[in-house]
Amino acid sequence: MLKALVRLAMMLSFTFLVACGGAADAPSPGASVPPTASPTEATRRPTATYVPRQLQAQLDGDGPDVLGPYEMGPGVIIAFVRYEGDxxxxxxxxxxxxGLVKSIDSRPGPYQGERVHSVFEGNDGGLAPGNYMVNVVATGPWRLRLFQERAIQGQTPEITLAGSGDGGGSWIHLDDGEYTMTTSHAGESDFTVELFDAKGVPPYQIVEIKGDHEGKFGFTVGGGAPGENPQAGVYAMGVVSQGDWSVTITSDDAP
Incomplete structure (x- = not known):
């Protein structure tokens, strides 16, 4: 009798577990199972985007030479030259x-200076992105540095730069507004001052005169038709001269 009661209790317990599914019940065929990320997906990091390095080259020689090729990217390139020949x-x-792009054309030696150029697509007669050979004509020792930089900041006005001969190259940050450029130049040569947008667009010429000079030139940053005015951003200033010069940029909106 006792054995019969135990057998009956076991049968009732088994029936209850089957009806309720139990703690380890397998999912039904229609149930969805959340996907499990693979170890690779779980540990994958965001992909970093690397910008190709822009041109930076230091060259030297004695006499004429042809070097390269060197790849130029869009933006601004500055050539620093020191030449000891006569x-x-x-x-x-x-x-x-x-195609030839003259950077420095028959400057009397000895020579020390900087030349600034814009590099952009469609730069007819100028520098466009691509590979270039460097052709140097000289009769003595020289050193040349070609430098491209993705400038994201610069000095804000009031700014004064001065030098003798070709120069400039300093980075300037200009916001929208009205500005005055006060300049002086001593010598019989041409004197030009241009602003070169770090992003690589046609430069903006602010001053173009010849001979001795002292004066002021106003210019606007922002607005205007495309290409008419420089827009807010970072600029390199380029000066072409064979004499002593100074340039001061002030903001007309400054208190």
Whole structure:
């Protein structure tokens, strides 16, 4: 009798577990199971985007030479030159189609200076992104530094720069507004001052005169038709001269 009661209790317990599913019940065929991320997906990090490094090259020689090729990206390139010879010095960039872009054209030696250029697509007669040979004409020792930089900040006005001969190259940050450029120049040569947008667009010429000069020039940043005015941003200033000069930029909106 006792055995019969135990057997009956076991049968009732088994029936209850089957009806309720139990603690380890398997999912029904229609149930959805959340996907499990693979170890690779779980540990994957965001992909970093690397911008190609812009041109930075230091060259030297003694006499004429052709060097390269060197790749230029969009933006601004500055050529720093020191030449110890007595005969004229020239620096020319030669593109893959043998097109010539004069950077320094027959400057009397000895020569020390900087030249600033914009590099952008569609730069007819100027520098466009691509590969270039560097052609140097000289009769003595020289050193050349080609430098591109993705400038994101610069000095804010009031700014004063001064030098002798070709120069500039300093980065300037300009916000929207009205500005005055006060300049002086001593010498019989041409004197030009241009602003070169760090993003690589046609430069904005502020001053173009010849000979001795003292004066003021106003210019606007922002607004205007496309290409008419410089827009707010970072600029390199380029000066072409064979004499002593100074440039001061002030904001007309400053208190």
């Amino acid at each position: 005969a004229p010095f020239s620096l020319t960039f030669v593109d893959e189609d043998q």
